[in-house]
Amino acid sequence: MQRFVFAFIAGGLFGAGLFLSGMTDTDKVQGFLDFFGAWDPTLAFVMGGAMLPMAIAWRIAKRRESAVLGNALPGPASARIDGSLIAGSVMFGAGWGLVGICPGPAIASLSYGGPMLFFFIAAMLGGMALAPKVRERLDKWVPAE
């Protein structure tokens, strides 16, 4: 039960932050990516603000054996740079730049994003369902070592 309470608190903070920061406004997101136009730095402030509590949390996590509710904490970060990390991130970035929406804000603006948002979300969910098959193909071209 407690896991659900804290999952809701975490999701709530995430949704509140995305809404209040302006990150569900596609103009502000595309404005951040528009280095050759009227550059909008808001996203950098959001990212900076978010990394602060998160960096503290990682420091606390390092000193702990397990999470407060008893489950395991994530292991150390992998440093493996592979084709799917780069190819996937480039694909994601292209889609992100195209319309100014990424997965978090898509969900956060569900209640006020209007009907057009559903086209994006439907395609995103479809893409997520296809991803394991795409990864298989990619591994055949560029075998993971």
Added chain:
Amino acid sequence: MDIDWVWGLFGGLLIGMGGAVFLLFNGRIMGASGIIGGLVDRSAGRSWPERVVFLAGVVLLPVLLWPLKPGTDTHITGNIALLLIAGLLVGVGTRLANGCTSGHGVCGMSRLSVRGIVASLSYIGAGAITVALLRHLLGVI
């Protein structure tokens, strides 16, 4: 407006606090694409209710906080083809890369993860090139 960056910083702090709660209490990394994607491809297994509750919080809080910023507009494009192509790219891409702006960006970079930093530079670079080409060269977006 001048106060945009203040809202940005404040909202960012809330996002980071959400990630901190999810990490320290639930032992999980707060990555939107991973949380959603695990439900879509069923790799979530028994963690699915926790993910659904998390997402419910993401949807619900903007509704409750609406009076703080009434009339917030997403300025989403009306071009359906563009939305479908972008959604597909975001869906496949984030799952191949195992993360998006929240997982690789907020959670990864804040622990100086090499994968998080490389992924973030890649998607910001690709996003910037996309906007440069399609806005300034072709005038499509």
